[in-house]
Amino acid sequence: MPARIQTMPTQLVNQIAAGEVVERPASVLKELLENSLDAGATTIRIDVEQGGIKLIRISDNGCGIHRDDLVLSLSPHATSKIRSIEDLDRVTSLGFRGEALPSIASVSQLKLISRQADDDNGWQLEMRNSQASELQPAAHKPGTTVEVRDLFFNVPARRKFLRTEKTEFSHLEEVVKRIALSHFDVSITLQHNQRVVKQIRPATERTQQEKRIAEICGSAFIEQAVLTDFSHDGMRLWGWIAQPTFSRSQADMQYFYVNGRVVKDRLVAHAVRQAYADVLFHGRHPAYVLFLEVEPATVDVNAHPGKHEVRFRQGRQVHDFLFKAIYKSLAELRPDDSGAHDLSHFTAPQPSTAPAGMTGVQASNAASAFSPAPSYRNQRNLGLAVAEQQHAYQALVEQAATLSTPAEQGEAPTEAAENHAIPPMGFARAQLHGIYILAENAQGLVLVDMHAAHERITYERLKQTYDDKGIQAQPLLVPVTLAVSAR
8 A cells, every 4th residue: 555645744854954954064154154144243253173073153243033033943944034925036135044943953952042132131942853942041142152063963874974074174164264255344263172273353444355365365366366346237246356377276266256145156157267268278267256246136046955056037147247347357457557466477577676675586576577476476587577588599599500500601691591680489579468478580470478488498497407417406594484274
């Protein structure tokens, strides 16, 4: 006899929902941080133990939860953020489904403490096996604290597939980075195993925002980044895009936000990739921190269980806007472009003396147009300026002349001999987009890729040095300090 249809128990429903919402500790942290931001929190403290498997505790100074709503907040599909279908079409909050807290509570030991500003004390509620305890008064400052212990304690199959503590914590750290870049006015403290790992202060001014970006993405990114801001037809794109000279071997420094929500959308990725197509090598990826602001009714945020993707109602229009805005920003870069960042690697060499406080090595690095990347700028004797070192080419010509036969040397000057005075690569006439050199030789115009030319010159010099006397090394008089990431 076939089985009859019946309603599933509440705990089973929540665990099924948790399979979509809660993938790992990082998923829990993301949902709880979004709730804190929706509550208007400006200060968030995160305490984590054993990569989030043993403990995730988030405390904020948001508006808090009313005493009578604490039990309801842990019920499926209970939320204060939307009320009707019309609200779903115009979602402005990060969370809206009412699935996160009950899903998390179904696979962990959860404690919820909250206090509103007008209350004399806070109230505490615990969930054990999807069963709520009695409300109890608790000492708590205005705001909310959510404590999640023993994640997946009742789902051994899910717990077995969790990675090492280091790996899980790296995913937690990435969530914190993405949230920190989307809300500059929020202070975030991350503590792992009773040790403070990150302490991000609020940033309201542009210089403070760029400092926060440098802390998260590295100082090299912000030094090579350009601030862009475009608006058109109700859409606004603003943020920082890295210049073509700063590219990555993988797409690990791409942060894109739609109305404050971090997304990874194929339409967005394609538009950005097309904008960089003419200025990046194959296999290289751009870096950016961009914010797209559109009318909430024109974007569907309810398109993915984890809310990682969105659907634009006018996808082609958004794609074209993103492409044109980024493409125009890249096209407007000039060798003499002067901004808030150090763009000296784009400037042509100047005969004037270096500014006060700049050493000779720094001045030489700044004047080298063949040193687009930070790693290249430190090689003082390997760079070639835009006004190419003609004596280097002349040496090649003289060497070729010495190898010619006596008969050839005795012949009358021919047109080819006269052309020997012109270096093989010709003389530089212009620089294009800080990437290419336009040169002229006897046969016509030569387009030189500065990246490839610099790599080839460095490679040939290393080969010649190795063949002559090996690679020489010399200790530095003053040590060089390198800033690296935590991983």
